[in-house]
Amino acid sequence: MSEERSLNFIEEIIEADLRSGKHESIVTRFPPEPNGYLHIGHASSICLNFGLTQKFPGYTNLRFDDTNPATEETEYVDSIKEDVRWLGFEWKNERYASDYFDQLYAFAVQLIQKGLAYVDDSTPEQIASQKGTPTTPGTDSPFRNRTIEENLDLFTRMRNGEYPDGARTLRARIDMTHINMLMRDPILYRIKHAHHHRTGNKWCIYPMYDFAHGQSDALEEVTHSICTMEFVPHRELYDWLIANLGIYPSHQYEFARRNINYTVTSKRKLLQLVNEKKVSGWDDPRMPTISGLRRRGYTPRSIRDFCERIGIAKRDNMVDVGLLEFCVREHLNQIALRRMVVFDPVKLVLTNYSGEEWLSSENNPEDPTTGNRQIPFSNTLYIERDDFMEQPPKKYFRLAPGQMVRLKSAYIIRCDEVVKDADGVVQEIRCSYLPNSKSGSDTSGVNVKGTLHWVSASHALPVEVRLYDRLFSVEDPTDESADFMEFLNPQSLTTLSTVYAEPALSEAALTDRFQFIRKGYFVLDRDSQSGRPVFNRTVGLKDTWTASTQKK
Numbered sequence: 001m002s003e004e005r006s007l008n009f010i011e012e013i014i015e016a017d018l019r020s021g022k023h024e025s026i027v028t029r030f031p032p033e034p035n036g037y038l039h040i041g042h043a044s045s046i047c048l049n050f051g052l053t054q055k056f057p058g059y060t061n062l063r064f065d066d067t068n069p070a071t072e073e074t075e076y077v078d079s080i081k082e083d084v085r086w087l088g089f090e091w092k093n094e095r096y097a098s099d100y101f102d103q104l105y106a107f108a109v110q111l112i113q114k115g116l117a118y119v120d121d122s123t124p125e126q127i128a129s130q131k132g133t134p135t136t137p138g139t140d141s142p143f144r145n146r147t148i149e150e151n152l153d154l155f156t157r158m159r160n161g162e163y164p165d166g167a168r169t170l171r172a173r174i175d176m177t178h179i180n181m182l183m184r185d186p187i188l189y190r191i192k193h194a195h196h197h198r199t200g201n202k203w204c205i206y207p208m209y210d211f212a213h214g215q216s217d218a219l220e221e222v223t224h225s226i227c228t229m230e231f232v233p234h235r236e237l238y239d240w241l242i243a244n245l246g247i248y249p250s251h252q253y254e255f256a257r258r259n260i261n262y263t264v265t266s267k268r269k270l271l272q273l274v275n276e277k278k279v280s281g282w283d284d285p286r287m288p289t290i291s292g293l294r295r296r297g298y299t300p301r302s303i304r305d306f307c308e309r310i311g312i313a314k315r316d317n318m319v320d321v322g323l324l325e326f327c328v329r330e331h332l333n334q335i336a337l338r339r340m341v342v343f344d345p346v347k348l349v350l351t352n353y354s355g356e357e358w359l360s361s362e363n364n365p366e367d368p369t370t371g372n373r374q375i376p377f378s379n380t381l382y383i384e385r386d387d388f389m390e391q392p393p394k395k396y397f398r399l400a401p402g403q404m405v406r407l408k409s410a411y412i413i414r415c416d417e418v419v420k421d422a423d424g425v426v427q428e429i430r431c432s433y434l435p436n437s438k439s440g441s442d443t444s445g446v447n448v449k450g451t452l453h454w455v456s457a458s459h460a461l462p463v464e465v466r467l468y469d470r471l472f473s474v475e476d477p478t479d480e481s482a483d484f485m486e487f488l489n490p491q492s493l494t495t496l497s498t499v500y501a502e503p504a505l506s507e508a509a510l511t512d513r514f515q516f517i518r519k520g521y522f523v524l525d526r527d528s529q530s531g532r533p534v535f536n537r538t539v540g541l542k543d544t545w546t547a548s549t550q551k552k
């Protein structure tokens with residue numbers, strides 16, 4: 001599919017730049033702030049940035065935008081690296097904005113020396129009130145016309161730790177009447193006496209995003225610096241700083257943020273879910289984080305496929321989570337090993353069968369190279385309680401008194417008798433099997449419409465199964481009508497604990513993917529204990545997404 005797709009608008013720009021000789025090769029970067037785990041929105045940006053340098057000559061850096069000491073942690077750095085690699089990408093250089101703190105400081109001094117930056121003693125409130133509005137100009141700070149010498153002295157003393165947090169800032173000296181509010185003497189440095197995860201206590205002044213980002217791009221000679229649309233107004237400042245520092249002319253390009261319905265894609269909100277224990281952690285299988293999707297059973301390929309299909313755009317839009325589910329279902333259908341697991345067991349006894357045998361069944365009809373497995377068969381089995389009805393409606397092809405069905409990979413059986421308890425609850429279904437109806441060598445001549453999955457009772461492996469539903473019960477939980485936490489779906493997790501699986505599942509590994517026949521796609525969870533596996537449902541079998549889009 002990717003081969004036939006036409007170029008997106010950023011690829012068109014790059015192709016033109018290469019054709020015109022503006023660049024011989026390109027450099028992109030993925031620049032996460034290490035203040036949380038990556039989510040599916042980030043996957044779009046990762047696939048775009050790394051995808052560009054797979055398609056065109058050049059490379060991609062991973063750069064941690066760690067200019068905010070208070071919120072950043074090494075745990076986040078490690079998880080981000082793991083997630084990018086898991087998605088299938090490798091960066092050329094691992095960089096940190098904090099690697100450039102000395103250089104950024106020198107750039108700031110350069111601006112002061114050119115009369116393009118000044119130390120401001122105004123309080124945050126005063127700075128805000130000087131700012132003006134989009135329709136009224138701002139006013140100059142009373143400290144705007146300090147001499148270069150005074151500014152250099154004060155900035156050095158800021159760095160040396162002589163002032164408390166917030167006492168002074170360094171601001172660019174641009175134009176307080178500028179039509180772009182961000183150009184009205186933006187803050188470049190602030191005082192913050194805080195420990196930084198990499199530079200420790202070396203610094204007590206930290207550069208603002210706008211002062212670190214473009215300068216880091218330039219230092220790495222990033223040719224195409226791609227960010228999301230909310231940075232469009234920042235581009236003017238990005239260009240101003242690069243031009244006035246006379247450094248490598250990186251260029252910023254913007255694309256629309258990707259949000260998915262029924263969830264939130266903001267690290268801050270996801271952190272709140274973790275902190276308030278609404279989920280079990282960043283990698284809770286209901287989370288839209290890369291680590292959550294991984295634990296849920298998503299494959300890197302399915303996520304890359306999803307990002308490719310949604311493409312990139314200039315207008316913000318909400319993507320249907322059904323498309324993500326469609327992508328993983330497509331991939332899992334090709335690779336998942338088929339297994340039989342009974343979720344709500346009821347006993348079925350074959351009155352005319354004795355002993356036991358091992359029946360052969362294919363692991364994956366989509367991939368014959370996966371071969372067959374052996375499944376034990378005996379006269380006492382479990383089937384799903386809802387695969388039996390005492391008084392079935394017309395066209396009910398499952399089990400009912402006097403009716404016949406096939407047991408998957410085994411025999412045709414007929415229901416002869418039902419045993420119920422005093423409350424009328426079915427305790428046991430008694431059946432007889434047709435000995436000459438064995439799958440693969442059926443000479444019975446009997447045709448049945450229903451095929452049921454089953455597990456031999458004495459061989460059954462007890463497992464726990466976790467079924468997931470949407471984390472939020474409304475399409476857009478961040479719609480401002482209420483706090484997003486109020487929209488949490490109380491039914492997002494269902495745990496089933498009396499589930500019986502065929503014994504082959506005792507050998508499941510975390511990397512395996514399974515289709516539990518008629519139940520959906522599953523993956524082993526890391527909460528599993530020996531003899532007590534836990535499986536997560538990645539996604540159901542039914543494709544509701546193509547069905548709903550075809551209807552439209």
Ligand code: ATP
Pocket residue numbers: 030031032033034040041042044045226227228256257258259265266267268
């Ligand atoms: P969040 O609000 O979740 O913290 P962010 O934009 O602040 O998001 P960063 O760590 O700064 O997160 O993001 C790293 C890169 O990923 C940036 O280039 C950003 O534009 C991009 N990105 C973040 N969220 C999305 C999204 N929903 N869709 C596309 N790209 C995104």
Ligand code: MG
Pocket residue numbers: 033
């Ligand atoms: Mg952010």
